[in-house]
Amino acid sequence: MHISDGLLPAKVCITGYAITGGLTWYSLRQIDRRSTSTEDIPKASLLTAAFFAASAIRFPLPPGSLHLVLNGALGVVLDCYAFPAVLVGLFFQALVFGHGGLTTLGINAVIMGVPALLASFIFKLRRLIKGQSSRATFVFSFLAGVSGVGLSALLFFSLVITMVPAELDASLEQTAALVLLLSHGPLMLLEGLFTAMLVSFLARMKPEVIPE
């Protein structure tokens, strides 16, 4: 779900960088407010590297297989470090695998990072439930996973279909966007379940990994 160099007009790339700049500033301000910001940087960095490595995990869906997006899980685990982590991860993906690109780094960060921030916010809502049971952790991390990949797919397909083709028929654009989005329904469900299972595992085995 990354847009490559050369696909989008420069004004869209620059707008992407502007939004990314604003969101990075917001995230860094949240990080600075923490008393443990220096201690948290190595944690966030190594967890970012682990998420990046884990993005290579393939889930078999016979006859093929698919990669999970994991931005919802990243939002849940990294909290205010989620957006900088997405930015760093995308930079490495452009660098190491050639996925995405340098001019589209900003817009790709918006596509993946905004849903990660939303997922983090949704997961925090579990605090509203007294006692914070393991069931609440499962449900809210499921919702975080679903919304993370769902919003990313919506942003990605909307941008690719409306910005790339030179003169595409408007009704064809809408149909293509709808079909592509609906085709991601099973992936959203899978991503939600995976995030819920992952967060429940962490809550049982190492609860300090999950932010309060």
Added chain:
Amino acid sequence: MLHEIDRYVHLNSWMHRWRPRPKLVGLGTLIFAFAMVEDLRLVPAMLGVTAVLYTIATLPLSFLLHQLRYPGFFILGVVLLLPLVSGETILWQWGPIALHSEGVSAMVLIVCRFFSILTLGLIILGTSPFSATIKAMRSLGLPHVLADMMLLSYRYLFEFAQMLTTMQQAMKLRGFKAPSRLALRELMSHLRRLASLMGTLLIRSYEQSLRSYQAMGLRGYGAAAPHSPGQSPPSSLWNGSALIVMLMVSAGFVLSDFL
């Protein structure tokens, strides 16, 4: 660990001798100028400038082809349909299949822009050590949190990828197999195993981060840096003039596209 991208930083071309900071500014500006190209007549000039810069960098062609492999397939997958679905002026028709002039133009423009931008990105990253490029970004205003995260993540990225491979092999040796048929129960139990696998990787990386932080703390991480008189490296004629040339070429592309 020396990654593929750092493989040719030891070469001694003009591009390798160009300091990372002006190189980042000069080639970065050119990358954005290329992203702004909308006029097909500028495409040969764009490809020509790219070829000249890659030749100056003396990076092997195999390096470029290797890096182009995956993104090249992706971009072709995206734009190959454009001539068929985009535009009104028909160039060629066979039954219901028609090639449109506007779609072909858009495809050529996107592919050439992609190739030029990716090549310039490789020149920036392939002719200076990764740490020097991050340092140059830091000097250009990259926040220290992002710079530290980039360097630390890069340090552990390949180590964790190797750890994951080892863990996956261990799972296979213990008899865990991916389901070969579309059975919901089997798929769910495999998903749970993968979640545990990733959870274990996250816990290991978290524990490694605690040890790394302690080691970094002993080396002074987080303390105020001692004040030292600014020692900027001497500016050479090549560094300054190359930057001016790149900025002029970039301005030339932007202005030509507007005219």
